[in-house]
Amino acid sequence: MMKRIGILCASDMELAPFLTRIPFSKVIKEAMLSFHSGHEMGREVVAVYSGVCKVNAAIAAQLFVDRFHVDAMINAGTAGGMDERVQLFDTVISDRMIYHDVEEDILTEFHPWLKENYFEGDRGAA
Numbered sequence: 396m397m398k399r400i401g402i403l404c405a406s407d408m409e410l411a412p413f414l415t416r417i418p419f420s421k422v423i424k425e426a427m428l429s430f431h432s433g434h435e436m437g438r439e440v441v442a443v444y445s446g447v448c449k450v451n452a453a454i455a456a457q458l459f460v461d462r463f464h465v466d467a468m469i470n471a472g473t474a475g476g477m478d479e480r481v482q483l484f485d486t487v488i489s490d491r492m493i494y495h496d497v498e499e500d501i502l503t504e505f506h507p508w509l510k511e512n513y514f515e516g517d518r519g520a521a
Contacts, residue, residue, distance in 0.1 A: 401465035402442040403455055409472035410444040417442070425458055432463075441465060490516050 404410040410431075417440055419433035431442045441463045445455035452470070459465045481487060491513045494502070502509045 399439040399441065399463065399465045401456075401459035401463060401468040402440060403452060403459070403468055403470050404442070404444040404472045405447045405452065406472065407444050410442060413442050413471070423462075425462055426454060428455060428458070430458070430463065488516070490518070492516070 402410075402413055404413070414431060417431075417433050417435045419431040419440075419442070421432050423430045423432060428443050428445065433440055441459065443455050443459075445451040456468060459468055493513050499512060502512055
């Protein structure tokens with residue numbers, strides 16, 4: 396059973412709707428970020444806005460793992476304006492992901508020598 400969920404947003408505007416709907420009880424400062432901790436529907440929730448760009452997101456995601464020990468992470472926000480059919484508050488769940496800004500063979504021909512470029516989603520988490 397999922398115990399702790401991390402919500403990662405790139406901007407304060409993307410995080411704002413969560414701050415008004417989830418009763419967060421404390422703010423934990425870590426690595427110049429403010430992690431909001433609280434409970435919703437019987438689950439512990441930790442939410443943060445990381446700032447834009449994948450390095451900032453990676454820092455926040457790693458802190459979710461190392462410091463907060465989340466069981467799942469939700470990347471909430473616009474993600475670059477994915478598709479015109481997606482409306483505000485729609486939920487999009489990927490079945491796999493890929494880097495969009497590296498050469499196609501960089502992850503397979505060099506460290507970490509992946510079998511393929513795609514990262515499969517956790518089908519059991521849905």
